[in-house]
Amino acid sequence: MQPSDIITVNLWQIVVSLLNLVILFLIIKKFLYKPVKNILKSRQDKLDEKYTQADKYLSQAESTKTELDKKLNDAENKADAILNEATANAERRKEKIVGEARDEAESIIRQAKNQAELEMKKAESEIKAQIVDVSFELSKKLIEREIKEEDHHKLIDSFIDQIGDSDEE
């Protein structure tokens, strides 16, 4: 068991050492580098997949949101339109009813007025006749002899006319 010299060159030793390095290279490649790389790669793949999925879901959510917004807008517009229409309808009906009522009231009033006028005229003429008759009788009795019947009539008529005039005023 003797030690070798400090500097020796031995071909076979060199070859063995060369092969050692090659074997170590294979070991590290197979048992360290490849497994770790595979794990890293699969993790990256998973991550990428998750990201793409997230992007997809995000875009989907956005499109749904715009759709829903659009729908909401439409619904609001529709509601507004319906409300407006209803209000307009109600207004129109109200006006119609009120107008009808007013017309009816006016016609009733007019009728009443006409009737009243008619009655008044009738009453007037009646009163006139009565007044004429009464005054005629009265005056006949008071001044029977002095005035003729004709003159007397004339006088009373003019008097009544005056009364009528003052009534109309």
Next chain:
Amino acid sequence: MDKEKNQNENTQNEITLKFKIIDILYIVMMIAPIVIAITLKVLFTPGGDGVNITGPLIYVRIPFALQDIIITEAQINSWLILITIFGVCLYMTHGLSENPTLKRQHFAEMIVEKAEALINDNMGDYYMSFTPFIMAIMAISAFSSLMSLFGLFPPTSDMNVVAGWSILVFGIITYYKLKCGPLNYMKEFTKPVAVLTPINIISEFATPVSMAFRHYGNVLSGIVVSVLVGSALQGLSRMLLGWAGGFIGSIPLLQVGIPAILSVYFDVFSGLLQAFIFAMLTMLYVSGAFDLDAFMEYKRKKQEKKNKKLKIKQTNLEEN
């Protein structure tokens, strides 16, 4: 329900137990080679005092063609290192999962990613397949040099070991140089001026030699300096305490602690630095040996030639 739960727990425990047993096996695989190496060293190294710097012990000598096949301490130690590194690899990649729970997985991923970053920085994307090779060079060199921490013979201080690695690297360099065609390879030697051809050839062969000697010399010089300082300290402490004679005189007072500081530099720092330098040089030489643009150009020209030949053939056929 309880039974099922118990069963589940049992199976889980079994899995973890199995896992632990395999872990322990790997750890044994990592540590056992070092223990074996230390035992061998203790069993076979002849004791000696004073300055005694020798090469590796020769265990077996087999007569063979050209030169005897000798199996030395360096060989044995590097095989043991291979087993240790194998154990480390297996231990680190044991229980890999996409959602890592083990610290060792982070460590393994860190190593791989750092190595890839190093390759990417120094060589470029094209050489990413070199990562395990560079990792192997770094690992074997660093582990070999660090063996001297245990008082073992570091295989890197045997020139034959390092020469083997540098010859492999030289082979790779030459392979990459030949990728652009043998003619280009020849032309490269006459590059600046034709007169420089012999010097270029010498420098070509100097590459592996310089790599081997640099690494081997650094580690060996560390050992030599350590031994010299150690024996000097021994002498000094004898001078200090020798007058007492007997037991007190044999206390190696100055040899406590001081060699450890030297060991931190020569064994740890220098060993790791040399590993890094060797890997770095490998990367630089390989990436320098091969011009990607030139290679593409060469490939394109080759393709063109092929196409021309095909065309000529076709025209000949048509004429016929």
